[in-house]
Amino acid sequence: MTAPLLSLSGVSRHFGALKAVDDVTLDVPTGARHALIGPNGAGKSTLFKLVTGSMPVSAGTVSLAGTDVTGLPEHARARLGISQTLQHSSLFTTQTVEQNVLLAAQRRHGSRASLVPRRQAAARERVDGLLADVGLEHRRGSPVADLSHGERRQLEVAVALACEPRLLLLDEPAAGMSPAESARLVELVRALSETVTVVIVEHDLDVVFALARSVTVLHLGRVLLTGTPEQVRASDAVQEAYLGTGRESLFTDTAGPAALGVS
Amino acid sequence: MESIVADTAATGGRRGGGRRPSSLLRAVPAVVVLVLLVAAPFVLAPFATTVLGRILVFALFAVSLDLLVGVTGLPSLGHAAYFGVGAYTAGIVAIEVTSEGLVLVLVAGLAGAVAAAATGWLAVRSSGVFFLMLTLAVGEIVYQLTTTLDSVTGGSNGLYGIPAVRVGGTALTLAGYVYWFVLAVFVLGFTALWLVSRSPVGGALRGIRDNEPRMRSLGYSPFRYKYVAFVIAGAVAGVAGGLFAVQVRLVTPTEAGFTTGALALLAVILGGAGSLWGPVLGAAVVVLVRDALGPTLEGHGPLVLGIVFVLAVYLLPRGFAGLAGISAAVQRRRAASRRTP
Numbered sequence: 310m311t312a313p314l315l316s317l318s319g320v321s322r323h324f325g326a327l328k329a330v331d332d333v334t335l336d337v338p339t340g341a342r343h344a345l346i347g348p349n350g351a352g353k354s355t356l357f358k359l360v361t362g363s364m365p366v367s368a369g370t371v372s373l374a375g376t377d378v379t380g381l382p383e384h385a386r387a388r389l390g391i392s393q394t395l396q397h398s399s400l401f402t403t404q405t406v407e408q409n410v411l412l413a414a415q416r417r418h419g420s421r422a423s424l425v426p427r428r429q430a431a432a433r434e435r436v437d438g439l440l441a442d443v444g445l446e447h448r449r450g451s452p453v454a455d456l457s458h459g460e461r462r463q464l465e466v467a468v469a470l471a472c473e474p475r476l477l478l479l480d481e482p483a484a485g486m487s488p489a490e491s492a493r494l495v496e497l498v499r500a501l502s503e504t505v506t507v508v509i510v511e512h513d514l515d516v517v518f519a520l521a522r523s524v525t526v527l528h529l530g531r532v533l534l535t536g537t538p539e540q541v542r543a544s545d546a547v548q549e550a551y552l553g554t555g556r557e558s559l560f561t562d563t564a565g566p567a568a569l570g571v572s
Numbered sequence: 573m574e575s576i577v578a579d580t581a582a583t584g585g586r587r588g589g590g591r592r593p594s595s596l597l598r599a600v601p602a603v604v605v606l607v608l609l610v611a612a613p614f615v616l617a618p619f620a621t622t623v624l625g626r627i628l629v630f631a632l633f634a635v636s637l638d639l640l641v642g643v644t645g646l647p648s649l650g651h652a653a654y655f656g657v658g659a660y661t662a663g664i665v666a667i668e669v670t671s672e673g674l675v676l677v678l679v680a681g682l683a684g685a686v687a688a689a690a691t692g693w694l695a696v697r698s699s700g701v702f703f704l705m706l707t708l709a710v711g712e713i714v715y716q717l718t719t720t721l722d723s724v725t726g727g728s729n730g731l732y733g734i735p736a737v738r739v740g741g742t743a744l745t746l747a748g749y750v751y752w753f754v755l756a757v758f759v760l761g762f763t764a765l766w767l768v769s770r771s772p773v774g775g776a777l778r779g780i781r782d783n784e785p786r787m788r789s790l791g792y793s794p795f796r797y798k799y800v801a802f803v804i805a806g807a808v809a810g811v812a813g814g815l816f817a818v819q820v821r822l823v824t825p826t827e828a829g830f831t832t833g834a835l836a837l838l839a840v841i842l843g844g845a846g847s848l849w850g851p852v853l854g855a856a857v858v859v860l861v862r863d864a865l866g867p868t869l870e871g872h873g874p875l876v877l878g879i880v881f882v883l884a885v886y887l888l889p890r891g892f893a894g895l896a897g898i899s900a901a902v903q904r905r906r907a908a909s910r911r912t913p
Binding site: 361363382383384385387388392393395399400401402403404408411412413415416420421422423424425426427429468472 | 767768770771772773775776778779782783785786787788789790791792793794804
C-alpha cells in the first residue's frame with residue numbers, strides 16, 4: 310500500500326479565537342476525485358491555502374506522497390506537483406491568454422531560466438492543446454482583460470493544468486460559469502489522467518456529484534463526514550449542517566430549501 | 573503592410589504564422605533609427621554630437637531602470653547609485669590603470685553588478701513603499717560616500733582629469749569617435765536588456781509584476797527572479813555610468829544622487845514603462861530640456877521638465893510607447909471586427 314498522495318494530519322489554522330480549520334485529518338489517495346463541500350465559512354478555501362502553503366498551518370502536518378511538506382514554501386510545494394485554481398480568478402491581466410498559460414507551461418516544458426528568447430516549441434504545443442481543451446483556442450491572442458468571467462474561469466483551469474500537477478486543487482471552478490461551460494469543465498476533469506489527483510471545492514452540487522467519487526463535508530472548520538457521494542447524500546448530519554436543526558420537514562418538502570441541491 | 577499583417581492573423585490559426593513577418597516589419601524602424609544614429613556625426617556639429625552621446629548614456633541608464641520599473645514592477649528610487657558606482661569605477665580605472673574603452677565598460681558593469689548584488693539581496697525582499705525607502709536609502713548612502721571619500725572620489729569637486737578613452741591603444745579625441753564608441757556600447761546594452769525582457773525569464777518578471785502570489789503558486793520563486801533582474805539592471809546601469817565617465821570625463825557626486833535617479837524615473841514614465849524603447853525617447857526629452865534647452869532659459873530647465881511631465885501624465889498615460897499601443901489596438905479591433913462580421 311503506497312502512501313496517499315495528500316495526507317493531512319491534525320491540520321489546524323486559528324485566527325485568534327476563531328478556528329477556521331480545526332484538527333482536520335484527511336487522506337486522499339492517488340487518482341482520487343475528491344470533493345470538499347460544506348456551508349459558507351466551513352473553512353474549505355482556508356484548507357486549500359494550508360495545502361498549497363500560501364498560509365502557514367497553526368498545527369498539524371501536510372504530506373504529499375509520503376513527504377512532509379509542512380515546512381516548505383508555496384513555490385517549492387508547487388514544484389512538487391501541487392497546482393490550484395483560485396476562488397477568485399487570479400491571472401496576469403495585462404497579458405494575453407497564451408502568455409498566461411505559457412508562464413505556467415514553461416516551468417515544466419521550457420527553459421524558464423533562459424535569459425535569451427527561446428522558441429519554446431514544447432511549451433507552446435502544450436499551451437495550444439490546453440487552450441483547445443478548455444475551449445479558448447479562438448481567444449489565444451486576447452488580453453485577459455477582454456475575457457468574460459466564464460472565460461477567465463476556463464483560463465484559470467488551463468493555467469492550473471499547464472503546471473502538470475500531481476495534485477490539482479479546484480476552488481469553485483464552476484462559479485459563474487454557464488451550464489454549458491460547467492458541463493465542459495466536468496468533461497475536462499473527467500478526461501484527466503488517473504495520475505492526476507483532483508480535490509474540488511464546489512457549491513454546485515451537480516458538478517460535485519458528477520465528478521467526485523468521495524466527498525468530505527466540512528462544517529465550522531471540522532470534518533463532519535468523509536464518504537461516498539451516496540453516504541453524504543443520505544447523512545442527517547450533513548443536512549443539519551447545511552440547513553440547521555429542526556428543519557427536517559422543510560428538507561423533505563421538495564418545494565423547500567432542499568432545492569439547495571443536497572437531494 | 574497592414575493588410576499583410578491582418579491576413580496572416582486571419583488565416584494563420586497558429587500564432588507562429590503571424591509572428592514572423594510582423595516581427596520583421598517591427599525591426600524596420602529599429603534599423604532606420606540605428607542607421608540615423610550611426611550617420612549623425614557626419615551631419616551634426618561636434619556639440620550636438622556630444623549632446624546626442626549624453627542622451628545615449630542617459631538612455632541606457634533609463635532603459636536599465638525600465639527593466640526594474642516597467643518589466644518587473646519594482647520602482648527604484650536609488651538606481652543612480654549603480655550608475656554612480658560604474659562612473660566612479662571607470663573614472664578611477666581610467667586614471668590609475670588604463671583608459672582602454674572595453675576594459676572601462678566591463679569594469680564599470682561589473683562594479684554596478686556587484687553593488688546591486690550586495691544591496692539588492694535585502695531590497696528585493698521588500699515591496700511597495702518599503703522597496704522605495706530601501707532603494708532611496710541605498711542611493712543616499714552611495715551619494716554620501718562619494719562626497720566624503722575625498723581621497724578616492726575627489727569629494728564634492730568630483731573626479732576630474734579622466735583621460736580620453738582608448739580603443740585598441742588609440743586615444744579617441746574627436747567627439748565623433750567617442751560618440752560611436754558610446755553608440756556601440758549603447759546598442760549592445762540595449763540589445764541585452766531587450767533579449768532579457770523577451771526571454772522566458774522576462775515573461776516570468778512580467779508575471780511577477782502582474783500577480784506575484786499567482787507566480788508563487790505556479791512554482792516560481794519571485795525573489796530569485798527579482799534578484800536576477802535587479803543585478804542585471806545594476807550591471808547595465810554601471811555600464812551606462814562607465815559610458816558617462818568616457819563621454820563627460822568628469823564624475824561628480826550628482827551622478828550618484830537622487831536627482832539623477834529621479835530624472836531617469838521621469839524618463840521611464842515619460843517614455844512608457846515596460847516598453848524599453850520608450851524610455852530612450854523619454855531620456856532624449858529629459859537631456860534635451862536639461863542640457864540643451866536649460867541654459868537658454870536661465871536655469872529654468874527643471875520648470876520646463878515639470879510642465880512636460882504634467883502634460884505627459886495627462887495626455888499620454890502610457891508614455892510615448894502608449895502612442896504605438898493605440899495604433900496596435902486599432903489594428904487589433906479592425907482585425908476582430910473583420911473576423912466577426
